[in-house]
Amino acid sequence: QVRLEESGGGRVQTGDSLRLSCRVTGATFLTVSMAWFRQGPGKAREFLAGITWGKLSTYYGDSVNGRFVIPRDGVIKDIIYLQMNSLKPEDTVLYFCAATGADARLLHAGDYPHWGQGTQVTVSA
Numbered sequence: 001q002v003r004l005e006e007s008g009g010g011r012v013q014t015g016d017s018l019r020l021s022c023r024v025t026g027a028t029f030l031t032v033s034m035a036w037f038r039q040g041p042g043k044a045r046e047f048l049a050g051i052t053w054g055k056l057s058t059y060y061g062d063s064v065n066g067r068f069v070i071p072r073d074g075v076i077k078d079i080i081y082l083q084m085n086s087l088k089p090e091d092t093v094l095y096f097c098a099a100t101g102a103d104a105r106l107l108h109a110g111d112y113p114h115w116g117q118g119t120q121v122t123v124s125a
Contacts (some may be wrong), residue, residue: 001026002024002025002026002027002032002099002114003024003025003026003114004022004023004024004097004098004099004114004115004116005022005023005025005116005117006020006021006022006095006096006097006116006117006118006119007020007021007022007023007119008020008021008081008119009095009119009120009121010120010121010122011122011123011124012087012121012122012123012124013123013124014087014088014089014123014124014125015086015087016087016123017083017084017085017086017087018084018087018121019071019081019082019083019084020036020081020082020084020095020097020119020121021079021080021081022034022036022079022080022081022082022097022116023078023079024078024079024080024099025078027099027101032053032099032100032101032114033050033051033052033053033099033100033101033102033103033104033106034050034051034080034097034098034099034100035047035048035049035050035051035097035098035099035106035107035112036048036049036050036068036070036080036082036095036096036097036098037095037096037097037098037109038091038093038094038095038096038121039093039094039096039118040093040094041093044109045096045109046061046063047061047107047108047109048060048061048063048064048068048082048095049061049064049068049069049070049082050070050105050106050107051070051080052103052104052105053101053102053103053104057105058070058072059105061107067084067085067086067087068082068083068084068085069082069083069085070082070083071083080097082095082097084121087121087123088123089123089124089125090123091121091123092121092122092123093120093121094118094119094120094121095118095119095120095121096115096116096117096118096119097115097116098112098114098115098116099112099113099114099115100112100113100114
């Protein structure tokens with residue numbers, strides 16, 4: 001059974017950086033594609049960034065604007081990260097990682113069958 005566990009959320013100030021982590025277990029790590037989403041109250045899950053099967057390619061949602069990056073240094077340790085820079089109060093929401101066995105650039109939450117519980121990020125003005 002594929003399990004995902006996020007960590008690294010917390011409370012920071014505007015302009016600060018934060019690195020979220022997502023550990024995957026129960027799957028061959030390099031044969032799943034993974035992504036980061038976030039969700040605010042009453043809103044749909046928003047795609048932020050993804051990394052494809054074999055961890056060969058990263059891609060990003062339009063809202064990221066270069067502020068968020070999936071670093072490559074966690075790949076061999078069954079972990080993916082989301083490096084978030086220049087954080088703003090509007091980044092205050094719950095962040096999720098997701099996984100699928102498909103080898104494709106998938107931007108919709110419905111394309112991912114496996115999800116973590118989420119980690120809260122709060123950015124103070």
